[in-house]
Amino acid sequence: MKGSSVSVSRSAASKSATSRSTSSAGGFVDARAIPPDRPVSGRIGTDQEDQGLGIFVRPKVLDFQARVREKKKVSRRLVLIRTGVVVVVMALIAGLAWLLFLSPVFRLQTDKIDVSGGNAWVSNDRVVSIVANQGDRSLLLISTNGVEQEISGMAGVTDAKVRKSFPHGLEVTFDAQEPTAVFKDAQRKLTAVDRQGRVLNTVSKPVEGVPVIQVTTVKRAQQDQAVRQTLRILSTMPEAMRHSVTKVTAKTQDSITTELDQGKHVIIWGDGSDLKLKQAVVDKIINDPSKIGDKHQLDVSAPLRPIVK
16 A cells, blocks of 8 residues: 555656646746656657757758859849949930930021121121021030120120020120221221221221221221220210211320311320220310310310310
């Protein structure tokens, strides 16, 4: 009876230990209570063994050569994709550049050039011929500043504005001046010039209201300082006064003289310095009978000390 009792007690203890050593899924196992003679699979849990998550699960064997081949394949694919993207982008850029700069879409057409501001001395057609030198170029390649400078550099033009009129035209407005003087050379040939001495046109007879300057040749006159100073003085005169000039003499650049109204007044300007002050003095004296009196000559070569004779 005693032996049987001991055996039952041991069996109960074993069952108790066994019940403590096992756990349900998600439970805990007390490793101290696991008998040392229990199989490993029993010690790590039936669920883990079934799922192949035990300590002694056979590791996966990797094929490194296949792995290398796979990486190379991916790399080649990326290279091809990137190359394709670059080619597409470059093709789009080239196409856009052709469309904007080389195609007829924005190409300048000469019949679409609109010019205004001309006069008898600087015609609109002359300006059109200058602008037409741009050729069949895209408006996007044409510099409006460059065209403005080219037009302003023409004889008789003081200012120019150019605006693009998409898709094929240009709008040009400019200020054309009247001749500042007419050169009469030794051959009695008459040439109208602007304030810088640039030739506007040849004329058959003197132009009403435009002073005549006697010169030997037009080319020499354009380089003569006395003539250049004379043109500067004439260009700063009020239009009414300039139109009343009937004679101009300039033996030297310091002795420029103009006759007004067939000699009614003779103005000695000296050189082309202090023109605003000289002009103010002339206006004040010749328009004030109490100052000019019955005198005809006014010397303003020294404007602060004018001399009336």
